[in-house]
Amino acid sequence: MVFARRGWISRLRPAWLLAVPLAVLAVLATSTVTAPGPVAARAAAPYAVTQVQALPVPAMLRWHRTPPPLAAGLRRQVVRFRVGGLLREYVEVSAVHPHGPQALVLVLHGRRQSAWRAEATQHWDAVARAGLAVVVYGAGWAGSWDAGSCCGKAARQQVDDVGYLTSVVHRVEATHLIDRQRVDLAGFSNGGMMAYRFACARADLVSAVAVVAGSLQVSDCHPARPISVLDVQGDRDPVVPFRGSRFSWFAGSPITSIPQSLAPWRRVDRGTREVVRLLGVPGLRHDWPTERNADLDATALIWRFFRSHPLVVA
Numbered sequence: 001m002v003f004a005r006r007g008w009i010s011r012l013r014p015a016w017l018l019a020v021p022l023a024v025l026a027v028l029a030t031s032t033v034t035a036p037g038p039v040a041a042r043a044a045a046p047y048a049v050t051q052v053q054a055l056p057v058p059a060m061l062r063w064h065r066t067p068p069p070l071a072a073g074l075r076r077q078v079v080r081f082r083v084g085g086l087l088r089e090y091v092e093v094s095a096v097h098p099h100g101p102q103a104l105v106l107v108l109h110g111r112r113q114s115a116w117r118a119e120a121t122q123h124w125d126a127v128a129r130a131g132l133a134v135v136v137y138g139a140g141w142a143g144s145w146d147a148g149s150c151c152g153k154a155a156r157q158q159v160d161d162v163g164y165l166t167s168v169v170h171r172v173e174a175t176h177l178i179d180r181q182r183v184d185l186a187g188f189s190n191g192g193m194m195a196y197r198f199a200c201a202r203a204d205l206v207s208a209v210a211v212v213a214g215s216l217q218v219s220d221c222h223p224a225r226p227i228s229v230l231d232v233q234g235d236r237d238p239v240v241p242f243r244g245s246r247f248s249w250f251a252g253s254p255i256t257s258i259p260q261s262l263a264p265w266r267r268v269d270r271g272t273r274e275v276v277r278l279l280g281v282p283g284l285r286h287d288w289p290t291e292r293n294a295d296l297d298a299t300a301l302i303w304r305f306f307r308s309h310p311l312v313v314a
Helices: 002-010 014-029 038-043 059-063 115-122 125-129 152-156 161-175 190-201 258-269 298-308
Strands: 048-050 074-083 086-095 102-108 133-138 178-188 208-212 228-234 245-248 253-255 276-281
Touching (some): 074 161, 086 125, 102 161, 102 190, 102 298, 115 133, 115 178, 125 298, 133 161, 178 190, 178 298, 208 298, 228 258, 258 276
Parallel strands (some): 102 178, 228 276
Antiparallel strands (some): 074 086, 086 133, 245 253
């Protein structure tokens, strides 16, 4: 966990703390993405890149450059496209031999993280390998999402992340046989906040949402239709407290309480077959729950929730 490392970092000399970021910035300043030749492409890492040009290093690759190992039976590609005047990207993982129509699971990383980081730590690839879902790891702008009042560069620049995710859904549906009753979002921290915002704005595209350590950071949320929602929250989370906070160094704004975050969904889901569930995790801080830190596999839990709550068509 991040908090366990603070003591180690505090013992480093100030010179080291300054030298490391400067070295990283120097590397990033000279890095570019180029299109490999046919031979180089075959020898490269096990993922394909579409629409590659001589462009500055995209946001996702700046924050976490190395893709995790890819299991047999899977294909991975990085898709890059322009939306809202910005070069955006996402990582798509799918089975080589799927079994009929598949669900689409959009995974949104936390602030200062990346699509690669989410893939490496949340292990959604196992769902894709079973041929049950196409898993898409979204890539926030400069490691952040504009979830309303939070967070980072994306929020400051008011990046159109709703438009970005809408484009991602349409692009994946155009290239895969997707079950439209099973388009799901799973987000952590700032990514969870973005999942809430997207579901508020585009409930017509979403079947279910699962948020871990996140809150609703928009004041105007009127979903177009009921969807099922699962909120997983650690009771010792200092970043997104259960009761919210008047001001957060993380968000640069107040943090909405979890009950307030769930209120719009409880209102719209009343009298329907969709459900709103809140799962509190004892002792968990601001982290994705695993069997190591919480005796809970959040990814497996969320996938079971998604499978049990497809979109109900009247």
